[in-house]
Amino acid sequence: MIKRIILLFHVFAMVITMQGQKIKVDGVSVVVGENIVLDSDVQKFKQEIHNNSEGKVTLSDCEMLERIMLQKLLAHHAVVDSVVVSDAEIESGVERNIAYLKQQLGSIEKVYEMYGFDDEDDLRKELLRIERENTLIQREKQNIVSEITVTPEEVRVYFRSLDSQNNLPEFGAEIEMALIAIHVTPSEKEIEVVIKRLNEIRQDVINGSSMRMKAVLYSEDPGVTQNGGKYTITRESGFVKEFKEVAFSLEEGEISEPFKSMFGYHIIQLEKIKGQELDVRHILIQPKVSEEELKKTKDKISQIRDSILADELTYDLAVMKYSQDKGTRQNKGIIINSETNDASFELTRMDPSLYGRISSLKVGEITEPFYDETREGLKMFKLIVIREKRESHLADFSRDYVKIQKMTMQKKQEDTMEKWYKEHVADTFVKINESNADCEFEYLWGQEL
Template sequence: MKKILFFLSFLLLNTLLVFAQPNKVTADKIVGIIGNKIVLKSDITDRLLDMQRQGAEIPENGQCLVFQDLMGTKTLVLQAEKDSLPVTDEEVETDIDNRIRTYINQFGGKNELEKVAGKTIYQLKEDMRDPIKDQKLAAAMRNKIVDAVRITPTEVRNYFVKIPTDSLPYYESEVEIGQLIVFPKASRDAEEYCKEQLNEYKAAIESGKKDFKQAAAQYSDEPGAKERFGQMEINRNQKDIDPTFLSKCFTLKEGQISNPFKSKFGYHIIQLVSRNGEDVVVRHIIKIPQVTTIELKEGLDKLDSVRAKLIAGTIDFGTAINKYSDDDNSKFTAGMMQGPGGTFLTIDQLDKDIIPILKTLKPGAYSQPQAFTDPSGKQGVRIIYLKTQTAPHRENLRDDYNKIAQRALEEKKENAIEAWFNKKLSSYYIMIDPEFKDCDALKPWVDVANKRAGK
């Protein structure tokens, strides 16, 4: 059950984009039933085809795993409905919109997505609605099952000592690093110069002397805008877009170019390419006012005084982040950098400009303020905080307790879920098509079905 549930989570997150099957001629049939929920043979084949299109590796028993995944989801959904767990239509619609935007970016545009999928955006949303609602209900039920599961130090130790020594992972040197960032304000002259440049680009584009796409690739100061020829696909309800930029997108007519305006990222002009209800396609050119050595020196002096307070212990790093940092993302992480595994990062996951700074620091130390340029091209000043650093080592309880405890907790949760399934399955009517009766992954369902049939 544990391996199956891991596979289930991958499927739910990655295979909700349903492609058209124009050449499909095989008659569909019901291959599984639990309670009043059914699984069709096409549900399994479509899921596998979608996984292949997205580059996922399909295991030999892929059909069995997908089938078990669908049965597991429907079992959780049945109980969630019985327990009246709340999942609103608004939550589902928000998730659908977010996924559609992700797919649009993945496939390079709305038209390309519709072409590849063989369906309109409206049809894709309709296809996704029930699976996403089921996903949310299943997740809510799963969370309810494991909500009270906790792990004790004794359980962590017992979990760890059962792991064979030669199976313990080997960790390269890892660090926990924070950064306090300040973006010095550019002078008024620098800001005016950006607006003058944008007005020149606008005039040249409107006169036909320049093409907006090529101008965006040539003149934008942000690398991503250059690579995309300035194009963006935006929904009115997006929360990750600067409000001023978002508002401007919906005030233009198709083909119209805005006057220069300021967002928190710099100065822009926008051209509306198309609009469809709450969705727009725009192109933009961004100019970032450049700070001079004078403004950078002011930023360095400011952080130098903050560093003195940190060293003296009159302020802690998290408080300094909240009080002085100009990086919005830092506010949510107390300034600590995040990687796939949390706050612990290997050297190869770090910005190459940070690595030389690390060589001058010991754990608990703060670097001298240094100027840098962020990925968007914006100049700033930062202090690097080295919280911890480990030497290369074999996993052990002293250095890696939190990682071990997290794994032990996840195992305990999966055991709780497995026990829940074993208890609940017998209370539902279950049918598994004979074609799948030999699937080990489906054994709990097959056993219950056979028992009810007197086999």
């Protein structure tokens, strides 16, 4: 939990602390290499950990400071080791961070006002600096542990050590699931209506109307009320392929023809080219789905379920024949847990709505058809079958080998990082403010200022 919180802190919380000089003259807690840690950094980090752990994780000021110092140590040696990060990937990360902050607060104005910045440019400059440092830290850490592997014997030895100390982990109840999804598609007539409307808007803009005003009035992009449909993108930005391909094919001032993406149908106007960046403004309209189409899709997936239950069709064949979910269709419908990269899901950590549908099912049983919709607006009906169900239990070497292997790898990586920290704390310029002189750090950091 602490590691995840530290990452969140470095991505977002430091935005607040780096503006401390606008509020008061901030004291220097420590210098690591050429990196300065302010007193306010420690306090903000402490508050962030408290908030994100709901008060379950408590660290002293000295512990907070040392965790920040370790990150600064990584950043310093990333520069020493000539770790390379491109401007494009940094800018892409900043765009993601800004999108996140805007989503949380509602508008870019609220973001920079809340965090004490003068304007959006001021905010972006600081986020660029933070994103570059974070990327250097992660890249340096990856380089340190990149060649680490574990053998089956190491896994066995680690398991035995946990067992001998009566420290075997308990794994919660888990299930494996497979999915059939059928998309609810709009009619051709509705698609034609949308394309015609976008063409009319496009012509109005060509004739002199404001693209921004048209976006505010008609675009179904959730962010349009904050940005008027405007985005700054690079080829590495996290936009869908179709969007970037069209944007980078335009000349300044040009407006695209309507085109389709997973979100719906768009038109894009390229407002400005800034080196590797483009300022674009777009309008998104999603074709409407009628009640008739919803019913037709639900009836279809219900018939598939009936055929499976009547043994007229196997679930695997139904997946191959009917499922439209690209992520699972070629894998017998098996759903992969994005956090663990395997097919197991802990019941107690599942989304409550999904838990309610599957928690009482036995192996081989299938849910009733249910409606779902992605964040992108893709509508569908789903069936889920329970492939396997395991009750909570103490770790078993054979049964839980993959999990134990991951734990062994994590422990070996942690030991490697521990060794690296000890070596580099000793050969890195570090000065600690006298106000922190009484801290009992885990590592032998430098001397007092």
